[in-house]
Amino acid sequence: MARAVVTVPAQAKRGEIVEIKTLAAHAMETGFRRTQLGELVPRDIIRRFTCTYNGVEVYRVDLHPAVAANPLIAFTTTATETGTLSFQWVGDNGYSVTEIAAIRVE
Amino acid sequence: MTARAARLILALAAARLFVEPAAAGEIPSSERRSGYEFMSRETRAMQDDDTGNPGTLWMLDGEALWKRKAGTADRACSDCHGDARESMKAVAARYPAFDPALRRPVNLEQRINACRVGRQKAPGLAYESKDLLALTAYVARQSRGLPINITIDARTRPFLEAGREAFFRRQGQLNLACAQCHDDHWSGKLAGSPITQAHPTGYPLYRLEWQGLGSLERRLRGCLTGVRAESYPYGAPELVNLELYLMWRANGMRMETPAVRP
Amino acid sequence: MTTRREFLVLAAASLAAPTAAKAQLDPNLAAKRKAAYEEALGKVVGGARVRAGRVKLLLPPLIDNGNSVPLSVAVESPMTAADHVKAIHVLTQRNPLPDVVSVHLGPRAGRAGISTRVRLADTQTVVAIAELSDGTFWSDSAEVVVTLSACLEEGLI
Numbered sequence: 001m002a003r004a005v006v007t008v009p010a011q012a013k014r015g016e017i018v019e020i021k022t023l024a025a026h027a028m029e030t031g032f033r034r035t036q037l038g039e040l041v042p043r044d045i046i047r048r049f050t051c052t053y054n055g056v057e058v059y060r061v062d063l064h065p066a067v068a069a070n071p072l073i074a075f076t077t078t079a080t081e082t083g084t085l086s087f088q089w090v091g092d093n094g095y096s097v098t099e100i101a102a103i104r105v106e
Numbered sequence: 107m108t109a110r111a112a113r114l115i116l117a118l119a120a121a122r123l124f125v126e127p128a129a130a131g132e133i134p135s136s137e138r139r140s141g142y143e144f145m146s147r148e149t150r151a152m153q154d155d156d157t158g159n160p161g162t163l164w165m166l167d168g169e170a171l172w173k174r175k176a177g178t179a180d181r182a183c184s185d186c187h188g189d190a191r192e193s194m195k196a197v198a199a200r201y202p203a204f205d206p207a208l209r210r211p212v213n214l215e216q217r218i219n220a221c222r223v224g225r226q227k228a229p230g231l232a233y234e235s236k237d238l239l240a241l242t243a244y245v246a247r248q249s250r251g252l253p254i255n256i257t258i259d260a261r262t263r264p265f266l267e268a269g270r271e272a273f274f275r276r277q278g279q280l281n282l283a284c285a286q287c288h289d290d291h292w293s294g295k296l297a298g299s300p301i302t303q304a305h306p307t308g309y310p311l312y313r314l315e316w317q318g319l320g321s322l323e324r325r326l327r328g329c330l331t332g333v334r335a336e337s338y339p340y341g342a343p344e345l346v347n348l349e350l351y352l353m354w355r356a357n358g359m360r361m362e363t364p365a366v367r368p
Numbered sequence: 369m370t371t372r373r374e375f376l377v378l379a380a381a382s383l384a385a386p387t388a389a390k391a392q393l394d395p396n397l398a399a400k401r402k403a404a405y406e407e408a409l410g411k412v413v414g415g416a417r418v419r420a421g422r423v424k425l426l427l428p429p430l431i432d433n434g435n436s437v438p439l440s441v442a443v444e445s446p447m448t449a450a451d452h453v454k455a456i457h458v459l460t461q462r463n464p465l466p467d468v469v470s471v472h473l474g475p476r477a478g479r480a481g482i483s484t485r486v487r488l489a490d491t492q493t494v495v496a497i498a499e500l501s502d503g504t505f506w507s508d509s510a511e512v513v514v515t516l517s518a519c520l521e522e523g524l525i
Contacts, residue, residue: 002166007157017478025163027317030487032464032519058476065519066460066468066487068436069317070160074483078476148428148438152485298515299432314433315516368432368516 006087008101012079020051021074024089024097030065046091049073054083063091079105132355133289133303140359141302141367144293149314153366161243161312161364164236164319168244171237177228183241186225190248198246199361200255202350204262211265211350214242215321216341233340239319243310246363254307254361256354269351272344278335299368305356306349308365315368322349401462408466412457412497413505423508425458425496434488434518439468443480443498443506453480455499462492464519487518 007021024046031043043065051059058077077085082105089097142150156162172183172190187193202211205220212220218241219230231238258266273284287296288304295301309322316324323345327337338344394400409418426440445453452475458468471482480498488494491514497507 002163002170005157005162005166021157023158023160023163025160030464030519053476056476058474060472061482062470062472064465064467064469066463066465068485068487068518070163070312072158072160072483072485074158074440075471075473075481076478078478080476146428146430146432149432152436152438314436317435 003097004099006099011104016079028069044092048090050088052086140307144300144302164240164243167240177226179227181226194245194248198249249361265347269347278333280333282333308362311365405461405466418505422506423498425508425510427510430513433516434514436485439486440483441496445480452501457497459495462490488514489517489519
């Protein structure tokens with residue numbers, strides 16, 4: 001099942017700044033909503049998003065309940081070398097999703 | 107009756123709040139606009155970009171479900187229908203469509219479930235379940251950009267008329283008819299939000315208010331609750347008749363599934 | 369029509385309805401949230417001075433729905449090893465919680481920024497703070513008008 005969508009250019013020139021767009025499937029339950037009976041729906045969010053480039057962390061985001069459902073995170077990174085970009089989302093209740101994308105750098 | 111009361115009633119009648127809306131109040135085709143045009147630039151951008159449109163997540167799920175074998179018949183949608191990009195092209199644009207076995211129109215969700223139960227011999231998918239929304243979104247996505255194409259014949263005309271009658275009928279504690287807002291007062295505002303013409307061009311769609319993807323029936327039930335009427339259950343013939351009328355009323359407009367709306 | 373018995377049962381149930389209902393009606397809510405924002409801001413910058421500038425916070429001034437508001441931050445910086453943005457923090461003044469996102473980055477990012485979608489619970493000021501490698505803090509703020517709030521309304525229908 002699609003848990004995340006990642007858009008990365010397949011190739012880039014060395015030193016070029018590339019745009020990365022990520023979209024994760026997650027309700028991002030704030031912990032402020034109530035059921036019809038008035039009971040609080042417990043918080044259940046993605047807490048951290050990390051991007052590593054050939055194993056080196058290049059971008060990290062700490063998320064709070066104010067991030068919208070199905071969070072979009074778009075950012076840039078410098079194309080330094082051919083390899084693998086790895087994206088990881090970690091959150092409450094053991095939530096953990098990893099997506100990878102290959103990038104060819106000449 | 108005092109002169110003042112008479113003037114007040116005349117003013118209200120002029121405002122057409124106490125006058126039964128005429129069928130001729132329908133929007134002329136040159137003035138028809140999708141809900142897309144009532145949104146902010148940013149929300150439109152969210153719809154236009156597949157890589158950022160949350161509906162894409164459901165659509166990808168639908169693509170996976172399309173290929174997955176199910177039921178005691180151990181059959182996938184693709185086993186009969188092949189590549190959805192070919193076989194499902196323009197299909198959603200002509201739903202609700204007449205089902206000869208049931209002798210009435212059915213919507214796309216009901217058509218998908220009929221296949222699941224009848225051909226795949228699998229249990230039907232619950233209305234508004236993740237799987238049914240995903241499959242419906244995937245099938246409807248294959249109509250994106252194509253004009254809505256509802257044809258009415260002797261079999262479907264009575265259901266269209268039932269839907270039209272419901273659209274013009276005052277209901278609920280607020281005693282409002284759909285037409286009063288969506289034919290007569292579109293481009294006005296309700297509690298700060300624009301009133302659209304209510305064309306179902308993008309269903310199932312990602313609604314920011316729901317923070318998720320939902321069907322046209324979910325939206326209709328929300329509207330009925332909004333005028334403080336008793337809402338029909340999912341799949342009710344009254345809802346499908348209204349869907350048929352709304353799609354027919356939007357004939358020729360382009361499908362946008364999966365749309366984004368506030 | 370509600371019978372007398374049904375009315376009494378409903379009344380009793382609503383009395384038992386909890387303190388959180390009272391929290392929604394707290395007359396000091398705005399002040400408490402402002403204080404929470406100040407505290408969160410303190411955690412981010414310590415005692416350091418925050419200067420306006422270098423940061424560009426983009427939000428639509430009038431938004432369709434507070435549940436999902438597109439937000440982007442861009443910080444002017446050469447993004448070299450010697451001079452780059454270490455972190456970007458986004459805070460709100462009237463949400464139930466002040467923190468929104470914290471970005472941790474370095475020279476490899478190429479450009480310092482983030483684009484995302486956030487929830488806003490009220491018409492308010494949103495603040496973005498950038499922490500530079502030289503230890504200085506820079507900020508930008510934006511006013512947003514919210515008619516359909518996040519966090520406070522059910523949005524089930």
